[in-house]
Amino acid sequence: MFFEFGLKDIIDIVLVALMLYYVYRLMKESRSLNVFIGILVFVIMWLIVSQVLEMRLLGSIMDKLVSVGVIGLIVLFQEDIRHFLYSLGAHRKVNNLVKLFMKSNKGEVDKETIMPLVMACMSMSRGKVGALIVVERGVILDDICETGDIIDARIDQRLIENIFFKNSPLHDGAVIISKQRIKAAGCILPVSHKQDIPKELGLRHRAAMGISQDSDALAIIVSEETGRISVALHGEFQLRLSAEQLESILTKEMLLQ
Template sequence: MEIFEFLSYKDILDILGVSAIVYAVLYFLRITKAIQILKGLMLIALVWVVALFLDLKAVSTIFEKFWTVGLFSLVVIFQPEIRKALSRLGQATKLSPSTSLEERVVERIVRACSFMSERQIGALIVIERRQDLEPILEGCVSLDAVVSVELLITLFDPLAPLHDGAVIIRGNRIAYASCVLPLSKSKDIPRRYGTRHRAGLGISEESDAVAIIVSEETGEISVAVGGKLHRNLDPEGLKSLLFKELGIGK
């Protein structure tokens, strides 16, 4: 095509750079749900343009000061979201393979969740993938134990000292128990879901981890991944979803 005859490698790099910046901004807006604030800023910018067009000097001066202070304020306000976005963006471009689970380990997790579901034992199991979860975990008890059906059930027994909090599975081992996870601030979570579901969603929003939640009220099994909740799964549905998300059997 003729257009490429007028493009140098610098022009191509320039276009790719702008595309990357636009993608990063759109990605940030999507995962932080900041689109409403963007609409507000666009409205303010429109008012500013009108003020300039009508030569309203006082209003124009106020808006000029607003942009100077406002940009710094946005950085402060969105500091947690910016950190999360950069973390997720970096994770998305990471080239190293994730720590994979063996099929038999996933089957043990499914069997344990099925047992607890039938007896309405609450549970929260988080499977770590590419992203290291340690920076966003609190209050964990280190285990480094083999994943077994019996151990998972024992850890979430209501009378067990470690039953509150989440179990973290790293590779083919249980790395931590009784972990406190960041809670989701989403307003779309049904009221019938409590702290356990909010924690599962929260860790899936902050990282690429897969969280399995067993409700102690209903025995319902759910999986949180990528900030979305897959509800009311039976053991076969849970196994199929975990195999898909963890890349097992491809």
């Protein structure tokens, strides 16, 4: 066995270890770690019983459980599986590889799209008006838009400020920007369950993190408590942004969409 162990086997072990680590990290973020550990223990026991100890009766029972359990796992972890597959497809290196074989549609970013967003955020920041704005990029957010009210209006500073005015019926939800237009308002976003989000960040920040984990969208947050402007992108926060920094991020990321 030792002499038959070659480079291909080493690569095989490393790839399996990386896959298990990635799944472990994903389950830890989604609070399904204990279930994942339980499944891992069961698989190890199954291998020991059927392959090492060769217990035919117990092994056959566990074989049946494994064959049926695959369907159960798909149902139980459907959200985690979707997130895992999305994370693979949205990985920067994978995206760069795909872009090599696709035509690029990059062009000039329209300042009339970006500046009203920046000015509205700065105005709401000064007045400590809470806001959550999601800029759609590659992943279509039609399912998120359906949770709110469709507006389909051009991007306008006063309109954005009116939506997030404290007495407005839509101020608690998120505004979705799609194809350089305000597509919907009052939308409900998925909330992130990451454990490392600072405690001083509220529900708006967790919702922004959630949509940035589930899609490639860019989420802008204006804190109601502090007035600080933040951005969530690719599952990471960029906090305490100035007007220049926000404009730079929007220009760069909208060019890369």
